[in-house]
Amino acid sequence: MVPSRRRNENLRALLGEARWTQAALARTVNALGAEIDLELHYDRTAVAHWLRGTRPAQPVPDLIAEAFTRRLGRAVPLAAAGFADDLGGAWGDRLGGFRTPVGTWLTELCSLESDPARRADARLLPYREAELARSARSPAPEPEPETAGGADGAEGGLGVVRLAVRFFSASFDAHGGQGARSSLAAYLADDIAPLLREGGHGARRRGLLVEASRLTFLLARMHQDAAAHGLAQQHFTTALRLADASGDTTARAVVLRGLSAQGLALGHRKNALRAAEAAAACPGASDGPARAFLLSQLAVAQAACGRHRSARASLTRAEEALAAGAGCGAAEPFDAYSSGSLEFQRSEVLRYTGDLPAARSALANSLARRPSADHRGMALSHAQLGEILIGLGYVEESCVSWNSFLDHYAVLRSGAADQAAGRMRKLLTPFRKVPAARLVLQRARAVAAPSGRV
Incomplete structure (x- = not known):
């Protein structure tokens, strides 16, 4: 002091x-x-x-x-x-770039990752609930008018950026948020931000803003995965600025959904619900899987606030939207939403309503439908299932789920998975004399030891 x-x-x-x-x-x-x-x-x-x-x-x-x-x-x-x-x-006010041009601000924000001293400070930014409320109630701006432009003007250079979106999205799912975070921050600061600072208008400019918003959104999720929630919030709100500048209402809705999920995880239920409502209400937001993505978070936020009937209705609408988009072929990461992910959200709704047996069934369905390469999603789903099972008194059955969690945890660098592992140890320690629990705890120590994870 x-x-x-x-x-x-x-x-x-x-x-x-x-x-x-x-x-x-x-x-x-x-x-x-x-x-x-x-x-x-x-x-x-x-x-x-x-x-x-x-x-x-x-x-x-x-x-x-x-x-x-x-x-x-x-x-x-x-x-x-x-x-x-x-x-x-x-x-605490050094990071507040709303008066700075978005390209310049993106460089400043992402450059923190390459400076150890500034990175350590920024990681301790407080999470600001008022910022969540402000984002939820901010009006969507009018999109800029269409301007003429040839095919090259619309697509030139965007293919490479879209490849980057696919790569970093897949990396997050497969390895967690701590692996490629610095690489994504450097790519945004060194490659994307200079393009944004060039200015311009038209379809290519709007497309670049959308992809920049998506990449910034992914970086926000990586910081959220590391429990750097204040810094993650800064990236989410920057992604919202980029989406708003593009005039793409779906891009805006996706960011609001992310802000809602973060706020709900931190216990800010009312403002998380407002953000989810704003996301679902975005005019012209996509139908199909993208719509299901928005409605599923709305359902969880409604359930968290005790609006159980509304939550069930939102889940039904999400199912209908997902079914309507079935059979459309392979989709880009931000256009896709799997039935496994929807079942995970259903389990969240059921947990908030207190129906743990039904939540258990929904999680089993989620796990059956998730791709095995989604190590982060599989790990967190198995962890949640283990917590539900032990809450229901099924200690040995929970250990089966915890063992599956450890299978995926071994290849992850994820703060959320580390936290799940900590909860697992806390929950199983009282049952350490049960052979299955003792073996899981021993295996957890062996998995954590090579990487130095606690």
């Missing part, structure tokens, strides 16, 4: 306005740290030190400001929380 000579009266005033005790603020800061995979153990004595003028190390001041922002329903910058900008720029 950095000592200061002044008492922090701003912080004291905010505590009074929020009607929080010092212990309540400490608990909230700890919870916000957990959102970005940062383990904090502050208590009321730490808050007392802050009130006396001690400045905690970064990113804690940003977490404190975010805590009051959520509590009071208005933006609380660092200075308002009593943390003067003595570090050459408010740390």
